[in-house]
Amino acid sequence: MSKNNLMNTYGRFDVTFEKGIGTKLYDVNGKEYLDFVSGVAVNCLGHSPAAIINAIEKQSKNLIHVSNYYWNTEHTALAEKLSNNCHHNKVFFCNSGTEAVEAALKIARKYGKLKSNKNKNILLYMDNSFHGRTIGALTVTGQEKYQKDFLPLMDGVKKVKFNSIEDLNKNFNENVCGIIIEPIQGEGGINIAHTEFLKESRKLCDKFNALLIFDEVQCGIGRLGSLFAYKKFGVIPDVICIAKALGGGFPIGAVLANETASQAFVPGDHGSTFGGNPLACAVSLAVLTELVDKGIINKIEEKSTYLKEKLNNLKDKYNVIDEVKGMGLLIGISIKVDVKDFINLCFKNGLLVVSAGTNVVRLLPPLNVSKAEIDEALNILEIVINKFS
Structure with a gap:
């Protein structure tokens, strides 16, 4: 399938997705990714919600x-x-x-x-x-x-x-x-x-x-x-x-x-x-x-507190994170290393994140994300952070 017919308006990752369920996306080869981009704050209920x-x-x-x-x-x-x-x-x-x-x-x-x-x-x-x-x-x-x-x-x-x-x-x-x-x-x-x-x-x-x-x-x-x-x-x-x-x-x-x-x-x-x-x-x-x-919004603060607390623990543990900022489930991680390299390594490890500004990694999980899925993302982030330490 040729990709030459689309205008060159995006610097796309070398991946083609064909299925999504909840917080997970699957490419044409069946590889699973944890999606903390959510279509850039679009998929608030995750992928293919009932x-x-x-x-x-x-x-x-x-x-x-x-x-x-x-x-x-x-x-x-x-x-x-x-x-x-x-x-x-x-x-x-x-x-x-x-x-x-x-x-x-x-x-x-x-x-x-x-x-x-x-x-x-x-x-x-x-x-x-x-x-x-x-x-x-x-x-x-x-x-x-x-x-x-x-x-x-x-x-x-x-x-x-x-x-x-x-x-x-x-x-x-x-x-x-x-x-x-x-x-x-x-x-x-x-x-x-x-x-x-x-x-x-x-x-x-x-x-x-x-x-x-x-x-x-x-x-x-x-x-x-x-x-x-x-x-x-x-x-x-x-x-x-x-x-x-x-x-x-x-x-x-x-x-x-x-x-x-x-x-x-x-x-x-x-x-x-x-x-x-x-x-x-x-x-x-x-x-x-x-x-x-159905109250999904009512649980955002609790998830936000949990996520930011864990990210700040990583900040204290490694000399890579400069600041954790944001509110709710719109979270930014200001980092001291090249943001593009960081995001690419997250991608290779199965976590989708995007940048914001010049040195910020943006986390935008679905609003119904579970704590287990937040932990999964944190584990991948620590693996990546450790590579840059």
Whole structure:
């Protein structure tokens, strides 16, 4: 089977997977891997969970797709389920995190125009952030390596130093229509936003009548131990971008907004052909039932504490780990050796992990991962760490 027909957009590992069950993946040769990537925080219930299989089978027999010119039962139910679990009462459905970010940026720009200030169109974003690869999302991604080959990007944006209240105040004024922040920077290195910084952002948005946007695409949907990441910080944004784990492996994204922000959009301002697709929404409802109603989220903190404690034991034992950071089951291991070599050796030993930033190994197990599976991953990590000691 030729692999030459795919565009060269990813530096893929030399492996082809054909089956996955729970936390395990199996390649075409039958080799087993422990998956602590989870599709980059997507497979929150692991691979091939019964809840998703049943939802796909049931919904595909009823209604797979219908235009957004009409209502459908599933998108209405999912919007209600999401709204009942947050402070936001309006939902727009799309297909991915990048699309969710694009919608949020448009909401902020339109909101600025509605405030009768023709210059109220500035979007603030953080250095070291990552919000996606479309032109709009790329414009507010604070990493030059992703931007440089696609310049010029959008006008009307300003970069702020992450967690710097001084720089935030320096750049905030009446012309700002919105600010976008990841509560935890995933691709940037598992960097946690300071609560004081988020509170100051909220205060300035209220003062200058701008929208506070949280990008929870990677850190939301249970990853931190609450359905929405903002609840761990005590700061309520106006707009939330979610995706990834929302579908547990089935493509779906969403934007949640409060009443004030949502009024920016009227029919014709935005849309998505497949957004609110009945099949995707049925799967998402099944995922949320498992996470929320069946209590998977409630066990995240315990697993996180266990995993970080064991990793810190490895840090004390070997001179390879510099820092263990992160929250919930979004964990970063800052290491003193080449991160690519480290990840490749994990791969050879049957553990899938990915990098974040320049020197961080990222652990993203399924949210229903067992302690036995965490121990299995820790055993492989110790084998690898020992090689570099």
